Amino acid sequence: MDPTLILIGALMLVISILLSPLSSRLGMPVLLIFLVVGMLMGEDGPGGLAFDDFELAFVVGNLALALILLDGGMRTRAETFRVGLRPALLLASIGVLITATVAAVTAWWLFDLHWMTAALIGAIISSTDAAAVFSLLQGRGLHLNERVGATLEIESGSNDPMAIFLTLLLVTLIDGDMASGWSSLLLLVEQFGIGSVLGIVGGRSMVWVLNRARLMPALYPLLVAAYGLALFAATNLLGGSGFLAIYLAGVVLGNRHVRMMPMILQVHDGLAWLAQMSLFLILGLLVNPSQLLPLAGGGLVLALVMILVARPLAVLSTLWPFSFNLRELSFISWVGLRGAVPIVLALFPVMHGIDEAGLIFNIAFFVVLVSLVVQGSSLASLARWLELEVPAAGEPHRRLPLDVPAAGDHELMLFPLQGERWERPCPVGRLNLPEGSDLAGVFRERECLHPEPALTVGKGDVVAVFARPAALDELGRSLSGREPPRYLAQRAFFGDFVLNGDALLGDVEEVYGIEFDALSPELTLADCFARRTKGHPVVGDRVRLGPVTLVARETEADRVTRVGLRMDEGARS
Amino acid sequence: MTETSLSIESILAPELTLCGVPGTSKKRILELIAENVARQYPELESTRIFNNLISRERLGSTGIGEGIAIPHCRLENCDRVVGVLMTLEDGISFDAIDHQPVDLVFTLIVPREATSEHLELLSQLAETFNNRTFCERLRQCEDSESLYREMTRSS
Numbered sequence: 001m002d003p004t005l006i007l008i009g010a011l012m013l014v015i016s017i018l019l020s021p022l023s024s025r026l027g028m029p030v031l032l033i034f035l036v037v038g039m040l041m042g043e044d045g046p047g048g049l050a051f052d053d054f055e056l057a058f059v060v061g062n063l064a065l066a067l068i069l070l071d072g073g074m075r076t077r078a079e080t081f082r083v084g085l086r087p088a089l090l091l092a093s094i095g096v097l098i099t100a101t102v103a104a105v106t107a108w109w110l111f112d113l114h115w116m117t118a119a120l121i122g123a124i125i126s127s128t129d130a131a132a133v134f135s136l137l138q139g140r141g142l143h144l145n146e147r148v149g150a151t152l153e154i155e156s157g158s159n160d161p162m163a164i165f166l167t168l169l170l171v172t173l174i175d176g177d178m179a180s181g182w183s184s185l186l187l188l189v190e191q192f193g194i195g196s197v198l199g200i201v202g203g204r205s206m207v208w209v210l211n212r213a214r215l216m217p218a219l220y221p222l223l224v225a226a227y228g229l230a231l232f233a234a235t236n237l238l239g240g241s242g243f244l245a246i247y248l249a250g251v252v253l254g255n256r257h258v259r260m261m262p263m264i265l266q267v268h269d270g271l272a273w274l275a276q277m278s279l280f281l282i283l284g285l286l287v288n289p290s291q292l293l294p295l296a297g298g299g300l301v302l303a304l305v306m307i308l309v310a311r312p313l314a315v316l317s318t319l320w321p322f323s324f325n326l327r328e329l330s331f332i333s334w335v336g337l338r339g340a341v342p343i344v345l346a347l348f349p350v351m352h353g354i355d356e357a358g359l360i361f362n363i364a365f366f367v368v369l370v371s372l373v374v375q376g377s378s379l380a381s382l383a384r385w386l387e388l389e390v391p392a393a394g395e396p397h398r399r400l401p402l403d404v405p406a407a408g409d410h411e412l413m414l415f416p417l418q419g420e421r422w423e424r425p426c427p428v429g430r431l432n433l434p435e436g437s438d439l440a441g442v443f444r445e446r447e448c449l450h451p452e453p454a455l456t457v458g459k460g461d462v463v464a465v466f467a468r469p470a471a472l473d474e475l476g477r478s479l480s481g482r483e484p485p486r487y488l489a490q491r492a493f494f495g496d497f498v499l500n501g502d503a504l505l506g507d508v509e510e511v512y513g514i515e516f517d518a519l520s521p522e523l524t525l526a527d528c529f530a531r532r533t534k535g536h537p538v539v540g541d542r543v544r545l546g547p548v549t550l551v552a553r554e555t556e557a558d559r560v561t562r563v564g565l566r567m568d569e570g571a572r573s
Numbered sequence: 574m575t576e577t578s579l580s581i582e583s584i585l586a587p588e589l590t591l592c593g594v595p596g597t598s599k600k601r602i603l604e605l606i607a608e609n610v611a612r613q614y615p616e617l618e619s620t621r622i623f624n625n626l627i628s629r630e631r632l633g634s635t636g637i638g639e640g641i642a643i644p645h646c647r648l649e650n651c652d653r654v655v656g657v658l659m660t661l662e663d664g665i666s667f668d669a670i671d672h673q674p675v676d677l678v679f680t681l682i683v684p685r686e687a688t689s690e691h692l693e694l695l696s697q698l699a700e701t702f703n704n705r706t707f708c709e710r711l712r713q714c715e716d717s718e719s720l721y722r723e724m725t726r727s728s
Contacts, residue, residue: 420705421639421705424705424709430664430673430674432672432673432674434672474672477671478671478672478673490638491637491638491699491703496637496643496695496696496699497633497635497637497643497695497699498633498634498635498637498670499632499633500632500633503631503632503633507628507631507632508632510628511628511629511632511646511647512647512688512691512692513647513685513686513687513688513691514688514692547689547692548692553670562633562670563633567692567693567695567696
């Protein structure tokens with residue numbers, strides 16, 4: 001192999017990594033930076049690299065997507081399924097179909113194509129991209145309310161099979177291979193059926209193997225990657241959707257007790273980054289911006305129709321039965337991010353040697369580019385404007401698995417004490433750690449101090465705690481002093497006072513001397529939220545009652561357990 | 574809307590500003606509050622005050638976090654807004670939202686008829702106690718007079 005190729009590839013990675021901090025400064029998705037670096041190194045850029053190895057790009061694209069989905073799956077909490085699964089599945093199936101149809105009609109009208117080619121374009125750009133959605137939602141410290149976040153994440157992880165199915169179907173149709181309605185239906189069933197069964201079974205077997213194998217710590221994450229890719233390839237060979245399978249395996253893995261999980265997650269975070277970079281760099285190399293220019297007009301219209309018509313239509317027509325409010329629907333409509341998936345799908349026609357493959361690839365590329373620029377860069381500010389963010393507990397600086405049977409689930413977590421609230425030192429004895437947690441030590445100026453109750457800790461100290469993952473949120477809230485922006489400060493967001501979810505409306509009315517018309521005093525506060533949200537409340541939901549606003553503060557399963565009482569707006573208006 | 578922001582002086586009597594109160598339980602502190610109010614305003618009945626404060630706590634703790642609690646209730650036959658400020662000798666467990674012990678307690682008792690004023694005053698109080706340096710100054714006070722001075726200086 002040509003060593004200069006390795007040099008160029010590695011240098012592109014170095015440049016991308018060093019440029020990545022620009023993304024938060026420019027408010028652009030980091031993926032766009034990778035794509036641009038790729039384009040600059042390519043034929044039309046100063047790099048001048050004539051790269052048109054579609055086959056290599058196809059392989060890299062598939063592997064990278066698989067790893068990204070595995071990582072995204074492992075970070076998807078099964079608890080979020082209660083609010084996100086059903087809407088996400090509808091979006092991922094019917095929603096994709098609607099998007100594809102609108103896109104196809106628009107493409108047919110814009111580019112004067114055979115209807116089947118137009119349909120193929122529609123199918124290719126119909127699925128939202130997991131890599132883009134995960135990196136923008138999970139990687140940016142953007143904590144959306146659970147109903148919206150879960151729906152978007154699960155959707156992006158599970159809508160590829162539908163898009164792949166539509167694409168494969170149309171490619172074979174155009175190719176002239178006979179595909180009857182019957183056999184295409186079979187293809188759909190195979191993609192989803194085999195994909196989901198193998199994903200769940202494979203995930204479980206992976207958990208079993210991981211918990212029984214005695215390996216060097218560094219090998220656990222690699223075993224997960226290798227096992228996941230094996231599962232991905234095997235599923236594809238059997239005619240199922242490998243993408244769906246590896247995503248589901250990730251979900252199974254991330255929600256079971258697995259040895260060395262924090263380490264696995266840490267390494268996979270890195271692997272997912274590497275996958276994203278390789279993917280977008282190679283796609284950037286592949287495209288020739290000079291060929292995109294003639295398409296700019298039509299491409300822009302198509303991209304805007306996707307953003308402004310197709311996606312909102314798909315969202316509204318699938319999500320109306322659920323309890324999304326208008327703000328939430330608007331946001332989900334806006335986050336129809338297209339990313340690598342459409343570009344990888346656009347390689348299918350190239351591989352099949354379809355006549356207009358080049359045009360299709362360029363159109364798909366253009367749509368993705370516009371989507372990343374327009375939607376990707378506005379998403380965070382839109383979430384804030386629509387008030388969909390919720391306060392999040394601080395994360396520990398590090399989590400270290402102990403991996404000794406006697407320690408059970410316990411991990412060592414490090415919390416640096418920072419922020420205004422730690423300027424007042426507090427004796428260790430009054431830290432009130434959650435049950436099952438204990439202080440391991442306190443670090444101050446390179447010294448390790450014994451955590452006796454009288455020792456005071458304050459700003460600049462690092463506190464090491466042995467705790468179970470279940471205590472993570474509570475620890476984060478009580479130890480991390482990272483100051484959230486003003487509008488997300490606990491008391492500004494939830495109100496100053498707290499009521500229990502099982503408090504009766506009648507009793508609240510009595511204590512505050514206010515009347516909530518139209519609601520029976522026999523209802524509990526939790527019931528009010530259940531009614532408002534069709535039984536699936538999430539933290540941050542609000543119910544306005546007379547002069548006060550109730551804000552869901554903590555939930556357990558589908559029940560609100562703590563309610564914040566906000567009286568500011570009500571009383572002053 | 575009428576200006577309802579009563580000044581702290583008009584609600585808080587120096588006699589009801591207590592520094593370094595001993596007491597080991599939430600119940601005991603609420604009892605102490607009720608007794609002190611009844612002593613200062615003999616027309617008010619201590620058990621009733623205590624019961625009303627406890628009924629509010631049953632709906633959810635008034636410990637608003639960072640060691641601060643603002644117990645509150647409405648009261649029959651009460652024709653004034655009564656405030657009670659206490660700093661506690663030791664932090665006590667108050668079931669506060671952040672599980673931290675409470676050592677700074679401001680109690681607000683309002684006439685039964687007061688409803689929107691009640692809410693308005695509560696949110697003003699909470700806002701006042703949102704200021705960390707102010708709370709710190711209150712905690713540093715060594716006697717009731719200086720505590721009263723610090724508190725009334727805020728408004």
